[in-house]
Amino acid sequence: MTVAADLFALQETDIALDSARSRLEETENQLGETVELTSARDWLEAAAEFLRQLKSEQSDLEFEADEVRAKVGTVEAKLYSGEITDSRELSDFSADLESLKSNLSTREDAFLAGLQQTEDSEAAKAQIQAALADIEARWKAAQAHLQAERAELEPEIERLRAVREEQSGATDRAWLSLYDILRERRDGSAVATVERGMCQGCRITLPRNIVQKARNPAELVQCVSCERILVYV
Ligand SMILES: [Zn+2]
Incomplete structure (x- = not known):
């Protein structure tokens, strides 16, 4: 009867079952990578890429400066060798030398500015890296918590389902x-x-x-x- x-009593079971099921759904929705985590990874990737480009530009500048420096050396050697006596030729070489020196100075300035920028970018990248490590640690802890919760909810739902079956079968x-x-x-x-x-x-x-x-x-x-x-x- x-x-x-x-x-x-059946209603109590159903309420507990609904609540466990919705909690499981919430838990499952939260499992996986978060926007915070993927954004931090993207930022780090962008910072690393920016730094790579900067370093490659620096290395190009260094290479070009070396080339110009070698030319300056060649022109200087020629100019002060005493081999050139023609005043027109001397003046052309002098002008060349000035132009090369100015070119070198521009590249050296750019290289120095680039060094500062590289240093700043390294610092920014390190900051993002630290933030990412922090986010990852918190994310891992939260995921472990969610997985533990899921591991508890699944058998609990099974248990409640069996209780419900028994209760409704007897009704x-x-x-x-x-x-x-x-x-x-x-x-x-x-x-x-x-x-x-x-x-x-x-x-x-x-x-x-x-x-x-x-x-x-x-x-x-x-x-x-x-x-x-x-x-x-
Ligand atoms: Zn009423």
């Missing part, structure tokens, strides 16, 4: 179908307790005869207002 308290079919309809209609709450003559589902004061009927556990009594099955506790 089904009594209202059995349906109340009178008519009561069960009314319970299912009400649960759907009343947002998961099909059974309400009666306390001090009030339906705890909708808080109305119940007619005396309804309260009397609800006192009999084998009687299926519904609230006159919200239609929930009443259980007297």
Whole structure:
């Protein structure tokens, strides 16, 4: 024989099952990489790429400066060798030398500026790297926590499902179908307790005869207002 308290117990199981299922869904949604983590990785990759480019530009500048420096040496040697006597030729070589020196100086300045920029970029990259390590550590701890939670929720859901099966299997079919309809209609709450003559589902004061009927556990009594099955506790 089904009594209202059995349906109340079934409802408790269903509420626990719904809550465990939604918690599992939330947990599963949070498993995996976070935007924070992937963004930090992207920033680090961008910083590393910027630094690579900077270093490659520096190395080009260094190479070009070496070439210009060698030319300066050649032109200087020629100019001061005493081999050139023609004043026009001397003046051309002098102009060449000035131009090469100015070219060298521009490259050297650019190289020095690049050194400072490289240093700053190294520091910025190291900062991002440290931030990423911190984010990764927090993420790993959170993931481990979520996995542990999932490992607890899965068997708990199985257990509750078995309990529900047993409870619903032992419930009178008519009561069960009314319970299912009400649960759907009343947002998961099909059974309400009666306390001090009030339906705890909708808080109305119940007619005396309804309260009397609800006192009999084998009687299926519904609230006159919200239609929930009443259980007297
Ligand atoms: Zn009610």
